[in-house]
Amino acid sequence: MEFHGLVLLFCYAWYLFYMGICSAQLQSSQTQVLLQLQKHLEYPTQLEIWKDHKSELCFMSSTQVKITCKDNFVTELSIVGDKPKNGRDFDGFAIPNQTLSQSFSMDSFVATLARLTSLKVLHLVSLGIWGPFPNTIHRLFSLEYLNLNSNFLYGSIPPKISTMVNLKTLMLGDNFFNGTIPNLFNSSNILSVLNLKNNKLKGPFPFSILSITTLTIIDMSRNQISGNLQDFTGLSILEQLDLRENELDSDLPDMPKELKMLFLNRNSFSGQIPQHYGQLNKLEQLDISFNALTGTTPSQLFSLPNISYLNLGSNMLSGTLQNDIKCGHNLRFVDISNNRFVGDFPSSLINVSENRVVKSDGNCLSGSLKHQHAVSYCTKTKSHQVGFFVGVIVGILVIIVLLGLCIVVTCKRYYSKGISEQHLLHKSVQDSFSTGFSSELIANARYVSEASKLGREDLPPCRSYSFEELKEATNNFDNSTFLGENIYGKLYRGKLESGIAVVIRCIPLSKKYSIRNFKLRLDLLAKLRHAHLVSLLGHCIDGILGERIDSKVFLIYECVSNGSFQTYLSGDSCGKIFNWPERLSVLISVAKAVHFLHTGMIPGFFKNRLKTNNILLNENWMPKLSDYGLSIISEETDASGVKEESPNSWQMKKLEDDIYSFGFILLEALVGPSMSAKKEATVLNAMASFNSQDDWKQIVEPVVQATCCKESLSIVVSITNKCISTESWSRPSIEDVLWNLQYASQVQRTADGDHRI
Ligand SMILES: *[C@@H]1O[C@H](CO)[C@@H](O)[C@H](O)[C@H]1NC(C)=O
Ligand SMILES: *[C@@H]1O[C@H](CO)[C@@H](O)[C@H](O)[C@H]1NC(C)=O
Ligand SMILES: *[C@@H]1O[C@H](CO)[C@@H](O)[C@H](O)[C@H]1NC(C)=O
Ligand SMILES: *[C@@H]1O[C@H](CO)[C@@H](O)[C@H](O)[C@H]1NC(C)=O
Numbered sequence: 001m002e003f004h005g006l007v008l009l010f011c012y013a014w015y016l017f018y019m020g021i022c023s024a025q026l027q028s029s030q031t032q033v034l035l036q037l038q039k040h041l042e043y044p045t046q047l048e049i050w051k052d053h054k055s056e057l058c059f060m061s062s063t064q065v066k067i068t069c070k071d072n073f074v075t076e077l078s079i080v081g082d083k084p085k086n087g088r089d090f091d092g093f094a095i096p097n098q099t100l101s102q103s104f105s106m107d108s109f110v111a112t113l114a115r116l117t118s119l120k121v122l123h124l125v126s127l128g129i130w131g132p133f134p135n136t137i138h139r140l141f142s143l144e145y146l147n148l149n150s151n152f153l154y155g156s157i158p159p160k161i162s163t164m165v166n167l168k169t170l171m172l173g174d175n176f177f178n179g180t181i182p183n184l185f186n187s188s189n190i191l192s193v194l195n196l197k198n199n200k201l202k203g204p205f206p207f208s209i210l211s212i213t214t215l216t217i218i219d220m221s222r223n224q225i226s227g228n229l230q231d232f233t234g235l236s237i238l239e240q241l242d243l244r245e246n247e248l249d250s251d252l253p254d255m256p257k258e259l260k261m262l263f264l265n266r267n268s269f270s271g272q273i274p275q276h277y278g279q280l281n282k283l284e285q286l287d288i289s290f291n292a293l294t295g296t297t298p299s300q301l302f303s304l305p306n307i308s309y310l311n312l313g314s315n316m317l318s319g320t321l322q323n324d325i326k327c328g329h330n331l332r333f334v335d336i337s338n339n340r341f342v343g344d345f346p347s348s349l350i351n352v353s354e355n356r357v358v359k360s361d362g363n364c365l366s367g368s369l370k371h372q373h374a375v376s377y378c379t380k381t382k383s384h385q386v387g388f389f390v391g392v393i394v395g396i397l398v399i400i401v402l403l404g405l406c407i408v409v410t411c412k413r414y415y416s417k418g419i420s421e422q423h424l425l426h427k428s429v430q431d432s433f434s435t436g437f438s439s440e441l442i443a444n445a446r447y448v449s450e451a452s453k454l455g456r457e458d459l460p461p462c463r464s465y466s467f468e469e470l471k472e473a474t475n476n477f478d479n480s481t482f483l484g485e486n487i488y489g490k491l492y493r494g495k496l497e498s499g500i501a502v503v504i505r506c507i508p509l510s511k512k513y514s515i516r517n518f519k520l521r522l523d524l525l526a527k528l529r530h531a532h533l534v535s536l537l538g539h540c541i542d543g544i545l546g547e548r549i550d551s552k553v554f555l556i557y558e559c560v561s562n563g564s565f566q567t568y569l570s571g572d573s574c575g576k577i578f579n580w581p582e583r584l585s586v587l588i589s590v591a592k593a594v595h596f597l598h599t600g601m602i603p604g605f606f607k608n609r610l611k612t613n614n615i616l617l618n619e620n621w622m623p624k625l626s627d628y629g630l631s632i633i634s635e636e637t638d639a640s641g642v643k644e645e646s647p648n649s650w651q652m653k654k655l656e657d658d659i660y661s662f663g664f665i666l667l668e669a670l671v672g673p674s675m676s677a678k679k680e681a682t683v684l685n686a687m688a689s690f691n692s693q694d695d696w697k698q699i700v701e702p703v704v705q706a707t708c709c710k711e712s713l714s715i716v717v718s719i720t721n722k723c724i725s726t727e728s729w730s731r732p733s734i735e736d737v738l739w740n741l742q743y744a745s746q747v748q749r750t751a752d753g754d755h756r757i
């Protein structure tokens with residue numbers, strides 16, 4: 001009996017002790033805060049478990065949720081949700097199933113968080129948190145680790161973040177921040193990791209960051225940071241710097257010795273590669289491709305002890321590469337393609353036993369390399385550049401002279417004289433503006449990207465429109481705005497409130513996709529922005545998907561007003577006739593667009609219904625491809641029996657293969673669309689025998705004959721033949737097509753004597 005009592009007493013005491021531990025783990029006020037946060041986050045399934053374990057919250061640790069406590073206070077809060085940021089069309093309003101609801105308030109959420117006064121680690125990822133990020137975050141002064149990646153935060157990075165002097169890791173990547181980065185950091189900040197990647201941050205690189213000497217990783221890739229960079233050598237322990245895909249345009253800055261990874265690709269850096277990059281002995285990965293770098297390359301880059309990835313592609317680097325380059329033992333990838341290198345290709349780069357990927361296309365290297373330009377292409381650059389500067393200076397002089405003339409003319413006019421002179425002057429100015437496009441301008445990628453940047457800046461980003469807005473834009477879809485109809489639905493002309501002329505395509509929708517899936521597909525389409533694609537400006541879904549039989553989607557495109565390439569080829573247009581160099585430059589542009597569709601995104605877009613009808617020309621004669629990519633949102637329109645236009649036209653066959661249909665575009669550029677009336681077989685036979693017989697004169701258009709050199713034509717004929725080969729495996733890739741066209745254009749320019757500069 002006594003023993004029994006003792007056991008009971010012991011159990012009771014133990015129970016009390018145990019309960020004591022548990023309840024002592026967390027102050028009830030902290031528990032209240034956690035439950036409020038759960039409410040703010042709209043009870044995500046990951047936090048379901050909180051309901052039943054209010055007293056044990058501190059013991060919780062799963063892959064998605066973790067709370068740590070110390071001295072009755074929460075010190076760590078980690079929640080990983082399942083609402084990753086996807087798509088780019090967030091415009092500051094809640095999106096069902098992606099963001100938290102309209103009633104979520106970032107201000108009150110952060111105010112609640114701030115009551116966890118001992119919080120050191122805050123990790124809230126993919127929870128759909130949306131809104132501007134309030135300055136009050138600095139009240140969490142103990143915070144050492146802050147990660148809000150993959151949410152929907154926008155606006156500026158709050159300036160007071162720079163006063164959080166305990167912060168070691170700051171991660172705000174994959175959000176929608178579209179303001180600037182505060183420039184208020186100083187040496188009392190001890191940040192080690194700064195990640196702001198994949199936002200829309202603008203403005204210059206904040207130089208105060210260079211005073212945070214504790215930094216080891218900086219990732220600000222994929223933003224719109226512009227301007228120049230200064231010396232980074234002060235960041236003596238920096239190991240990783242990622243600024244790729246921004247708009248930086250200075251010389252390459254000096255870098256600290258400890259650096260292991262440096263990504264500056266896809267900016268507009270110019271000047272030479274600093275010699276001391278060849279002494280960054282820790283460097284493992286270097287990517288400075290797609291810039292405008294010039295000059296020679298430090299050969300030590302290839303022999304750095306730990307270098308494994310070296311990408312110098314698509315710049316304007318020149319000179320020879322030393323034949324006895326020693327390669328680092330770990331070097332697995334080297335890209336020097338699309339530069340202006342001349343001379344022998346260093347044989348040591350290709351050492352079979354070292355199993356290395358080396359890309360060298362698009363240079364002027366000698367040896368048995370494929371896809372090299374003639375040496376003149378690479379060595380002419382300097383004179384081109386000199387020519388360019390001479391051009392600029394001459395241009396300035398001409399402007400000064402013109403201004404002077406203007407003054408003279410005005411004066412003369414003031415004295416009621418010289419009216420005819422003014423007329424002449426006016427005319428000469430007009431002439432110089434109306435020369436149309438230079439084929440060289442369009443053929444040269446770098447110029448095109450500059451020109452297109454200018455052209456696209458006034459286009460707004462893609463967003464969703466309401467049906468009412470579209471009704472207004474088209475005067476309630478008035479008959480006068482109806483442009484026509486094709487396999488993808490009806491087309492209307494419209495004008496947005498902002499005054500931009502647009503073309504609106506209306507596509508009937510199948511029930512095949514969930515709204516989420518469908519929006520994902522629209523987002524993919526919206527990402528396809530390229531100088532030679534007709535830009536998608538927005539979309540509008542009328543009717544809930546799948547609910548109504550007649551749900552429709554409207555796609556709003558920029559208006560490209562100068563007609564299609566086909567009308568100019570067929571001579572239907574009055575005025576403009578495309579000569580051979582001009583045809584080539586249109587074809588090159590379109591090939592670039594197709595290349596972008598195939599390789600610019602994963603997965604690529606391979607069914608683009610390419611035809612000359614879909615190549616539109618804008619007021620500057622810049623070609624833009626339309627009707628691309630639509631197969632991903634309307635796969636069923638074909639099957640549902642919408643009638644195909646001109647079913648007997650031979651170029652419509654096998655439209656599912658882009659290369660094949662591009663072949664027919666090439667063919668039309670050679671022989672003109674009128675040939676479609678003749679028998680396909682005759683044309684193809686004649687094409688096949690082009691090189692052996694002289695009967696090509698019968699089929700190639702007279703304009704082409706008159707303006708082409710035979711070599712250039714022959715390159716295009718031969719690639720055309722390969723594209724329209726009946727065996728799909730033997731057709732070339734779009735890179736091959738593009739390369740051949742550029743080569744043909746170069747040959748033609750050489751033949752023309754290239755007197756331009
Ligand atoms: C940032 O994005 C928000 C939401 O899309 C928008 O309201 C705001 O005007 C943008 N701010 C800037 C500076 O672009
Ligand atoms: C989206 O949210 C609604 C409730 O708001 C829900 O009924 C629907 O199943 C969700 N759809 C997806 C694809 O998660
Ligand atoms: C750094 O800036 C903070 C304010 O942002 C200031 O209080 C502090 O004194 C500054 N420290 C140094 C070393 O300049
Ligand atoms: C190269 O990498 C190895 C292994 O990562 C490391 O031990 C070595 O110190 C590095 N060499 C240099 C010069 O940094």
Ligand SMILES: *[C@@H]1O[C@H](CO)[C@@H](O)[C@H](O)[C@H]1NC(C)=O
Nearest residue numbers: 329347348349351352353354
């Ligand atoms: C190729 O690489 C092996 C192993 O790294 C090296 O021993 C050999 O000398 C190299 N050959 C040439 C021609 O560079």
